[in-house]
Amino acid sequence: MSTNDLSARIDCEAIDRVLSEPAFAEVNVHPHLGAFGRSYYPAVFGDHDCSFAVFIEEVPALICLCAPLDGKLGFYGMPLRFIARLGLDSGARAAALNSAFVHLDKLMKVHRLHEAIILDNREGAASPIEEACHLRNATMNYQPTAYVDLAAGPAAWRVALRKSSRSLINWGRRHLSIRYLNKDDPDRALFDQYRAFHAEIAGRVTRSDASWFIMYDWITRGGGELIMAYLEGRLVAGSMFIDGSEVSIYASGVYDRAHFDKPLAHYPLWLGIERAQARGMRKLELGAVPARGTVPDKEYQIGYFKRGFATHVVDHIVWHWSVHSQTAA
Numbered sequence: 001m002s003t004n005d006l007s008a009r010i011d012c013e014a015i016d017r018v019l020s021e022p023a024f025a026e027v028n029v030h031p032h033l034g035a036f037g038r039s040y041y042p043a044v045f046g047d048h049d050c051s052f053a054v055f056i057e058e059v060p061a062l063i064c065l066c067a068p069l070d071g072k073l074g075f076y077g078m079p080l081r082f083i084a085r086l087g088l089d090s091g092a093r094a095a096a097l098n099s100a101f102v103h104l105d106k107l108m109k110v111h112r113l114h115e116a117i118i119l120d121n122r123e124g125a126a127s128p129i130e131e132a133c134h135l136r137n138a139t140m141n142y143q144p145t146a147y148v149d150l151a152a153g154p155a156a157w158r159v160a161l162r163k164s165s166r167s168l169i170n171w172g173r174r175h176l177s178i179r180y181l182n183k184d185d186p187d188r189a190l191f192d193q194y195r196a197f198h199a200e201i202a203g204r205v206t207r208s209d210a211s212w213f214i215m216y217d218w219i220t221r222g223g224g225e226l227i228m229a230y231l232e233g234r235l236v237a238g239s240m241f242i243d244g245s246e247v248s249i250y251a252s253g254v255y256d257r258a259h260f261d262k263p264l265a266h267y268p269l270w271l272g273i274e275r276a277q278a279r280g281m282r283k284l285e286l287g288a289v290p291a292r293g294t295v296p297d298k299e300y301q302i303g304y305f306k307r308g309f310a311t312h313v314v315d316h317i318v319w320h321w322s323v324h325s326q327t328a329a
Contacts, residue, residue, distance in 0.1 A: 006056050006057060006091065006092060006095040007056065007057050007058070008054060008055065008056050008095050008096060008098070008099040009054070009055050009099070010052050010053075010054060010055075010099060010100075010103045011052065011053045011054075011055055011060075012050070012051070012052045012053075014053050014055075014060070015051045015052055015053050015063065018053040018060040018063055019063065021060065022086075023060075023085045023086045023087070024060075024063060024083055024085065024086070025086070025245070026083050026086070027063065027065070027083050028244055028245045029244050029245050029246045029247055030244045030246075030247045030249075030285075031223070031224075031242045031243060031244040031247065031248070031249055031251075032075075032078060032244075032249070033065055033075075033081060033083075033244075034244045034245065036214070036218050036223060036242055036244070037076075038065075039214050039218075040211055040214045040215065040218075041067070041075075041076035042067075042076075043208055043210040043211040043214055044076075044207060044208065044211045045067075045069055045076050045077075048067045048068050048069065048076070049066075049067045050066050050067055050068065050073075050107055050111075051063065051064060051065045051066055051067070052064055052066075052100075052103060054096040054097075054099050054100050054103075056092045056095055056096050057092075059085075060085060061084065061085050061088055061092050061093070061095075061096040062082055062083070062084050062085065062088070062093065062096035062097065062100060063082070063083045064080060064081070064082050064100050064103075064104070065080060065081045065083070066080040066081075066104070066107070068107075068111050068113050071112075071113055071114050071115065072113060072114070072115045072116070072117055073104065073107060073108055073111070073113045073115070073116040073117070074116070074117040074118075078117075078119075079117045079118055079119035079143075079316075079318050079319075080104075080116070080117065080118055080119070081119050081121075082097065082100065082118075082129065084096070093128065094128045097128045097129060097132060098128075098132070101132040101136075104116060105136075108323050109323070113323070114322060114323055115320055115321065115322050115323075116136075116138075116319075116320070116321050117318060117319070117320055118133065118138075118318065118319045118320075118321075119316060119317070119318055120133075120140075120317040120318070120319055121316070121317075122317065129319070130319070133319040133321060136321040137321060137322075138319045138320060138321035139319070139320050139321075140317060140318070140319050140320075141318055141320070142315040142316065142317060142318070143288065143315070143316040143317075143318045144288065144289050144290065144291070144313050144314070144315050144316075145285065145286075145287065145288055145289065145313065145314050145315075145316055146285075146286040146287065146288075146289045146303075146306045146307050146309070146310035146312075146313050147283050147284065147285055147286065147310060147311065147312055147313070147314060148160075148273050148283065148284040148286065148309060148310060148311050149282075149283060149311040149312065150248075150273070150276055150277040150281050150282055150283055150284055151277075151282055152311060153277075154274070156311060157273060157309075157311065160309070160310060160311040161308065161309060162307075162308030162309075164308075165266055165308045165309065168263035168266040168267075169266045169267050169270045171262070171263055171266075171267070172229070172263060172264070172266055172267020172268070172270075173267055175231060175262075176229040176230065176231055176236075176237070176264075176267055176268075177229070177230040177231075178227060178228070178229055178230075178267075178268070178271065179227075179228045179230070180225055180226070180227060180228075180275075181194070181219060181220070181225065181226040181228070182219060182220070182222075182224075182225040182226070183219075183220055183221065183222040186216075186219075186220035188216070190226075190228065191212075191216050191226065193228075193235060194226060194228060194235075194238045194254075195212055197235050197238055197254060197256075198238065198252075198254050201254050201255070201256060201258075202254075215240070215242070215251075218242065219240075219242070222243075222279075223242060223243045224240070224241045224242040224243045224248065224251075224279075225240075225241050225272070225275060225276075225279075226238060226239070226240045226241075227239045227240075227241070227268045227271055227272055227275075229264065229267065229268050231260060231262065231264070234256075235256070236255065236256045236259075236260050236262075236264050237253070237254065237255045237256070237264040237265060237268050238252075238253070238254045238255075238268075239252070239253045239254075239265070239268040239269060239271075239272055240252045240253075241272045241275075241276055241284075243276070243279060243281055246281060246282045246283065247281065247282065247283045247284075247285055248272075248276040248279070248281040248283070248284045248285070249284070249285045249287070250269065250272065250284065250285065250286050250287060250306070253265055253268070253269070265305065269309060270309075272284070273309065286306040286307075286309060286310055287302075287303070287306055288303055289303035289304070289306055289307045289310070289313055290303050
C-alpha cells in the first residue's frame with residue numbers, strides 16, 4: 001500500500017491519552033517535552049498548547065508537540081517536536097508527517113503566526129521533515145547544544161573539563177558550603193530562600209507563583225535537585241537540575257557575582273553532574289553554546305562556561321519557515 005493510500009486523521013482531543021501509551025514513552029526522556037515541560041511552560045507563558053496526534057489506519061502513529069509564542073509556532077519558544085510511535089514503519093511515518101504538516105499550515109493561518117520552528121532529529125540522510133520543509137521554502141540552521149555523557153563516568157568528565165575549570169572546582173570544594181533540595185530533603189523554606197535569591201539577582205520577579213510550585217513539586221517528587229552554595233554563611237549560588245526519564249537539564253544557575261568576585265558556578269555544576277548520574281540519568285543537557293558573534297556577548301560567555309564541562313556538542317538541525325515564503329501547503 002502506498003503512502004497516499006493510507007488513511008490519516010488529526011486528533012487534538014486524544015493527545016493526552018496517546019501520550020500515556022508505552023509506544024510513545026520517548027516523550028518523557030527529556031523534561032522539556034515530558035510531564036514537567038507540559039505543566040511548567042503553560043504556567044510561565046499561558047496555556048497555548050496546540051499539540052495533536054496523527055492516526056494512520058486508526059492507530060496513533062505520530063504526535064506533534066507545539067504551542068505558539070510571540071508569533072512563532074514552536075513549543076513555547078523552543079522548536080516544535082514530532083515523536084513517532086515506537087516501531088513505526090517508514091511508509092506510515094511519511095504519511096503521518098505529511099498530514100501533520102498540512103495541519104501545521106492550518107494552525108499558522110488560524111493563529112496568524114508568521115514563522116514555524118521545527119526540530120529535525122534525523123540521523124544521517126535527509127528526512128521527511130526536511131522534504132516537507134523544503135516545500136515551504138524553509139531555511140535550516142544548526143543549534144549547537146552541549147551535553148555531558150553521564151554514562152561515561154568521572155574519568156571521562158575530567159578529561160573533557162577545560163583545564164582552568166579544574167582549579168575553580170577545587171576552590172569551590174574548599175570554600176563553599178552546600179545544601180540540597182530534593183526528594184529526601186523537601187525543605188520549603190530553603191526553596192523560598194532560593195526564590196528570593198533569584199529575584200534579588202535578576203532584579204525582578206521573572207516567574208509566576210504557579211511555575212515555581214511546579215518546579216518545587218517536580219523536584220521533591222524525585223524529578224531533579226536544587227543545589228545551593230554558601231560562602232561565609234551567605235547564599236551565593238543556586239543551580240537547578242530537572243530530570244526526565246533519561247535526560248537531566250541544567251535548568252538554571254543563579255550566582256551573586258555583584259558581591260563576590262569568586263568562581264561560584266563551577267563546583268555546583270560539577271556536583272550536579274555527579275548527582276545526576278547517581279539519580280540514574282544517562283545525559284545532562286547543559287544548554288546552547290552559540291558561536292562568538294552570533295549572539296550578545298553575555299549569552300556567548302554563558303555558553304562558553306557550559307562548553308568547558310561538555311563531553312560533546314550536538315548540532316541540532318532546526319528548520320524555520322515563514323508564511324510569506326511558502327510555495328506549497
